[in-house]
Amino acid sequence: MKIKTNKIQILGLIIIMVVILFCSLVALQNPGKYTYFLFRSKIIVFFLAVLGILLSIYVITYYSKILFKKEYFGTNREGIYNGCSYLKEKQINWHEIVELNEIKYQGISRIRVKVIDNKKYLKNLNFMTKYIADRTIKDLGTPIIIDSANLDCTFDEIKKLIFDNWKKNKTN
Known part of the structure; x- marks a missing residue:
């Protein structure tokens, strides 16, 4: 018996990760603009932006493979x-x-x-x-x-x- 993947859920997750990727890219361009009481330093904003970019690229790639390979x-x-x-x-x-x-x-x-x-x-x-x-x-x-x-x-x-x-x- 085969159970198909839930394509709507996977697509929703990919869209969320694209938004995170976009936000991380924006924050990476000018980290000083996004410092406030939670992120008091440009270095923290920079680090989190890079982490967001790497994580979102990994998740987008992983779920795209599942989505398009009809796993x-x-x-x-x-x-x-x-x-x-x-x-x-x-x-x-x-x-x-x-x-x-x-x-x-x-x-x-x-x-x-x-x-x-x-x-x-x-x-x-x-x-x-x-x-x-x-x-x-x-x-x-x-x-x-x-x-x-x-x-x-x-x-x-x-x-x-x-x-x-x-x-x-x-x-x-």
Whole structure:
């Protein structure tokens, strides 16, 4: 079964990040103009503007790939295909999964997927993605977490899909 991405939500996030990019570029041109009681120095405004530019470019690039590649989430006899994942390796085979459980992480219900070898999923990552993956491993013991944030379904639907298919296919 395939679940498509929620294109309206992703497009909305891209638009927000374009606005942040524009505001950061404006602040970067004249940081002295934007100093006030919160940002008392041009250096802080400059630093935050550069950070806003880098972060927005990264997020716009990431979500544009998801939006235009028509990525999806799905399960089959081989495993889970998570096209919306930040990891390069999208296919998670059932026989590689050690444990599946529902968790609350950063206030969002997610499914933690513990696998035999995390290193397989950490190959060919850029600096920012590697940092996110390392942080997730430190917090959860795995780089793979699944939620319904970018998908056109509820968390309960995705949870049922994953757990039902795992029970059916994990021994095969």
